[in-house]
Amino acid sequence: MSWRRLTYNNSRSPKWLFLVTLATQGRLCTKDKLFKWGITEDLNWPLCMQAEETVDHLFFSCHVAAQLWKVFLVWQGINRDPVEWKEDVLWMLNCCRNKNVVATTYKMFLAAAVYFAWQERNKIVFQKTRRQPELILAE
Known part of the structure; x- marks a missing residue:
């Protein structure tokens, strides 16, 4: 359970950590899953309306x-473009191997990004x- 590194000893809100746990385990009820279960017919991701709502597109395609x-990455001094969700999680897992302040900050920012994207x-x-994205960032 390598995803546990992103949530264990993370000092952020339990709601944030719960969503990160669901997202890393692939258990968020995104529209692609709801479609497979026959619950919805609309697959569009409501934030951009340009692709199907999947975990990969939601975070951070x-x-x-x-x-x-x-x-969030720039605030941490990281110049890196977002890639697919699985690759970003692997990158975060590598960054969070230590128990230092940088690793703790990375985990908190990931939890915040997942939470606020899902809330929006x-x-x-x-x-x-x-x-607008600026208002989300201000929150």
Whole structure:
């Protein structure tokens, strides 16, 4: 369970950690899964409306979610473009091998990025409200 490194001893909100755990285990109820179960027919990712809603697109292939993740990385002094979710998780696992301040900060920022991207998705789906990425970052 290598994903455990991203959540264990992470001092952020339990809600954030719960979503990271679900995302790393592939257990988020994204529209592609709901479609397979026959619950929905709409597969569009509501944040950008340019692709199907999958975990890979949600974190961080979508240009809006990628922009948020890129800003989080820049805040940490990392000049790296977001790639597919699995590759980003592997990269984060390598960064979080130690128990130093940098590793702790990486884990907190990943949890924040996952949480706020999922929250924004839910606001669009359930409340029909959409915010600009700058407002999400300000939160």
